[in-house]
Amino acid sequence: MAKKKKKLIKYNQTIRKIFGGEGFDEGITRVPLDNLIEMAMILSLKEQHLTKADLVKAFRRVWSNGDTADRALITEYLKSLDTTFKVDKTVSSQEARLEKIDEILSTIDHTPGEAVAIRELFEDVKLKKITPKRIQKSLMKLRNAKKRNSLEEKFDGAFDDDGNFHFFHSFAFKIFDEQFHKILELSCRPFEEEEILTLDEEELGKRLESCKESAIRKREEEIKQFLEIASKPNRYLDIDQKLKAIKRIPENCDFAFVPIPSEYLHEILFNQFEIKDIEVLSDSFRLFKKFEKELFKNPEWKVRYKLLLEVQMRWLYQAIWENEHLPIDEDFEMRRNEVEAQFDAELIALKDALLSEAEGLEMRDEQVETIIANSVIDAISQKEVLEIPYKTLKRINRHFARQIEGLKLKKQREELLARTIRDFKNLFPLAREMGRKLIFHVGPTNSGKTYAAMEKLKEADTGYYLAPLRLLALEGYETLKNSGLEASLITGEEQIIDEEAAHISSTIEMVNFQVDVDVCVIDEVQMIADPDRGWAWANAIIGIPAHTVIMTGSEDALEAVQELAEWLDEELEVVRFERKSPLILNSNSTSLKKLEPSTAIVAFSRRDVLALKEQLSGRYDVSVVYGNLSPEVRREEARRFREGESQILVATDAIAMGLNLPIRTILFARDSKFDGQSRRLLTPSEIRQIAGRAGRYGLHEEGFVGALTGPVLNTITELIDEPSPSIRGPYRVMANFDHIDLIAKIIETQSLSEILGFFVKHMQFDGPFIAANIENMLEIAKMVDLYNLDLKTKYHLACAPLSLGSPYLESVFHRYLISLERQEPIPFNLPEHLPQVAQTSDMLFEAEEMVKEVSLYLWLSYRFSNFFIDTENALEARKILNDFIERSLRQGVFARACKRCGKPLPPNFKFGICQECYRGGRQIRRYIKK
Structure with a gap:
């Protein structure tokens, strides 16, 4: 918002310079009509055909809307005119101007209509610039335009600014025993501009008719020649x-x-020439092809790189139609030989230079090649260009001497570190001493596997429940409390500690490996496959100090659990659960107008959820659940649906994990999702996990699964019963602070980003494990390394729940880091000036971001309580914001609207304007062109 405000201020300042200190509303009145029309075309305004007064009103309305893109277009256009529109105090009154125009017109032959047009043309012209010559010239243009308009109407075409006449003609095509007609655009130049005045309309019409006939004959000959070529056999294109x-x-x-349609052209280039990517320029194609290259002839050091070949569009089309050989492979091979020869020469020169520098040391060629390869492979993989970047070359040379001197010492340290952490299971000595028993409750959703595990937990004297989400940890806590057990709740941002409690409900990342219990329940164990959070499940399975560890999960996690149990050499009991109520697949898609109560519609983006909610709100009471909402709001929306206050639930796949809801029917709005890196089809496991929420046992005898559209239903039908591949290792594991501290001492650094990078890159483990994916943690580590903080503080900060995609939260985090560095207390201010409900989706999103700020503050307050002192304000702010979001979800209107007319757009509509406005804009452009 701050960035947008700065841009708006900048545009206002520029406008005042253009209008001599006046604002937009006053200055726009002095912009000539021609410029206003041109500017209206650029912005696709509906008012393009109206008077100047109407256009002025339209632009004032556009400017007052405050859209930065529209203001940018207006400002750039006015700047491009290279003039200013300052108030000219010497301009005569309107009466004087009209008097002078009428005086000049009295000396010239003209019609009443021409007089009106002249007065309108000169209404903004300075008095001294109104001359007989200019008025005479304007009359000529008006008369010429009148003749052109008459010819355009008579001969069904349009003149362009250069005097060329454009028209359409239907041509017959006959090829491969098929006959059809195509309407093509033609152009000709029937006469010069100055001839319009001297010739009468009849002569002009004859010339135009002759010109059209000539253009048609020429085009018929071109078509004939082309069809002769196209009818011949072709290696690239079949008849269809x-x-x-x-x-x-x-x-x-x-x-x-x-031109050849892009799908056929891509098929030719991708299949026959293995082109990987195509970039379309104005008159050529840039073709990209991938190659593989070994460094120093070592098959273990392979790099993949792209080569570019630019081909002229005209040549490529002609060659394909005329069935000519395309020497694309040959051209690429020539280019490859040149590039690789130059690259090999660079590698050898660099290697010789380093060996020369290491003369007298026991340095083998292979060692130098390894040092070069490690740096060069990374650099090439980032840019996919076969060259040694200058920065990489400098870095290799700069550090080589130090690498040589410390090579043996570094190897000794790395070997010591590897020996210390390699046997990961022994980093949890308490768990190893307990002789644990592992139990795996395996089954689909709605099978009672988690319920059975929680019953075992309640029977135990001491116990731990590890949940994948804060909301589920809270539900676990309440389940224990409702059973008459004393319990504590521990999540990242909330801790309810009961000193007398023997049971703990916790989010899995907050598990304490120093607390031994009788029973630990690890929920949703299939999450071990998650690339970002899977390490938490692996660490918990390996290290939780419990006599009995009960895991719950889906069938695809069974092989992973068995593999871990075998590696840990611990007893495993598998208990299978079957779904308690049947799940029925609908045979037809379901209309939004025919939804039954207790229906949940699953979309996969916040935008789609809000759009669907808006579509349904007129007919149903609707609850919404998506990931960006706080757990409190999600829980309240779930309560409304559970207790019948709303009939329909619209949600993302956030409902797939743990929310116990009385859903009878699940409907899929889409069959694909964006997983953070790419858009892909849903997996069978994801479909079953979501669909399984239908038909809650005890509430509905059966559950139904369907979709809003036929294609989505076909996908769900095809995939829902398809077996999911088993989860297999290696499994990701995460270093705790003790490990981090050990690495810091051995590699002698306090840079957390270097320590984490070393852990990810160099740690090798006994057993089926690799280092966790900690990209988010690494990015935060780079931020905290900028400040003078001790290593333990940096580590805890790097574990904070910070959304790196949010500029707002990143700026808040930097403010916290500055205060921590200065050892200053960090207050939390209550939100101000919140309306009753959010007026736009953006306003709702800002409130959601502010709730994340509260979560971040509370999370940090449990680790740095001396500095994050305003937890009461933070909790109050969370309540205010959650109430605001909840009201907005019930009452707000968040569907995307057409940028021109304001009408709601359909949920999955690709464009920013509706179809009616798009068609209207095309008609206006055609009108002005005529």
Whole structure:
């Protein structure tokens, strides 16, 4: 928001310079009509055909809306005119201007209509610039335009600014026993501009008719020649492809090089020449192909890189239609030989230079090659260009002497570190001493596996429940309390500690490996496959000090649990659970107008959820659940649905894990999701996990699964029963602070980012393990390394729940770091000026971001209580914001609206304007062109 405000201020300042100190509303009145029309075309305004007064009103309305993109276009256009529109105090009154115009017109032959047009044209012209010559010239233009308009209407076409006449004509095509017609655009130049005044309309019409006939004959000859070529056998295009390509010929096609549809062109280039990517320029294609290269002829050091080949668009189209050989492979091979020869020469020169520097030391060629390869491979993999970047070359040379001197010492330290941490299971000595028994409750959703585990937990004298989400940890805590057990709740941002409690409910990342219990329940163990959080489940399975460890999860996690139990040499009992109520797949898609109560619609983005909510709100009471909402709001929305205050639930796949809801029917809005890196189809496991929430046992005798559209239903039907691949190792494990401290001492650094990078890159483990994916933690570590803080403080800060994609939260985090460095207390201010409900989706999103700020503050307050002192304010702020979000979700309107007319757009509509406004804009452009 701050950035947007700065941009708006900047645009206002620029406008005042252009208008001589006046604001936009006053200055726009002095912009000439022609410029206003041109500017309206740029912004696609509906008012393009209206008077100047109407256009002024329209632009004032656009400017007052405060859209930065529109203001940027207006400002850039006015700047491009290279003039200012200052108030000219010497301009005569309107009456004087009209008097002078009428005086000049009295000396010139004209019609009443021409007089009106002249007065309008000169209404903003300075008095001294209104001359007989200018008025006479304007009259000529008006008369010329009138003749052109008459000819355009008579001969069904339009003149452009250069005097060329554009028209459409239907041409017959006959090829491969098929006959069809194509309407093509043609142009000709029937006469010069100055001839319009001297010739009468009849002569002008004859010339235009002759010109059109000539253009048509020429085009018929071009089509004939092209069809002769296209009818011949072709190695690239079959008959159907040729026919479809010809039928798609654009209206203004140049038959010297007929375009080939992109899907056919891609098929030719991708399949026949293994092109990996194509970039389309104005008159050429840039083709990219991947190659593999061994460094120093070592097959273990392979790099993949891209080569670029640019081919002229005209040549490529012609060659394909004329069935010519395309020497693309040969051109790429020539380019490859040149690039690799130059690269090999660079590698050898660098190696010789380093060996020369290491002369007298026991340094083998292989060692130098390894040092070079480690740096060069990383650099090439980032840019996919086969060259040694200058920065990489400097870095290798700069550090080589130090690498040589400390090589043996560094190897000794790395070997010591590897021996210390390699046997990961022995880093948890308390768990190893207990002779644990492992139990795996395996089954689908709604099978009672977690319920049975919680019953065992309640029977134990001491116990631990490890949940994947804060919301589930809270539910676990309440379940224990409702059973009459004293319990504590521990999450990242909330801790309810009962000193007398023998049971703990916790989020899995907050587990304490120093607390031994009789029974520990690890919920949703299939999460061990999660690339970002899976380490928490692996660490818990290996290290939780419990006599009995009960895991719950889906069938695809069974092989992973068995592998870990075998590696730990601990007894494993597998208890299978079956679904308690049948799940029925709908045979037809379901309309939004025919939803039954207790229906949940699953979308996969916040935008789709809010759009669907808006579509349904007129007919149903709707609850919404998506990941960006705080647990408190999600819980309240779930309560409303559970208790019948709302009939329909619209949610992301956040409902797939743990929310116990009385859902009878699950409907999928989409069959794909964006997983943070790419958009992909849902997996069978994800579909079953979501669909399984239908038909809650004890509430519904059966559950139903369907979709909003036929294609999505087909995907769900195809995949829901498809077996999921078993989760297999290696499993990710995470270093705790003791490990971090050990690495810091051995590699002698206090830089947390270097320590974490070393852990990820160099740690090797006995057993099926690799270092955890800690990209987010590494990015935060780079931030905290900028401040003078001790290593333990940095480590805890790097574990904070910070959303790196949020500029707002990153700025808040930096403010916290500055205060921690200065040892200053950090207050928390209550939100101000909140309306009753959010007016826009952006306003709702800002409130959600502020709730995340509260969560971050509370999380840090449990680790740095001396500095984060305003927990009461933070808790009050969370309540205020959650109430605001909850009210907004019940009452707000968040559907995307057309940028022009303001009408709601459909949920999955690709464009920013509706179809009616798009068509209207095209008609206006055609009108102005005429």
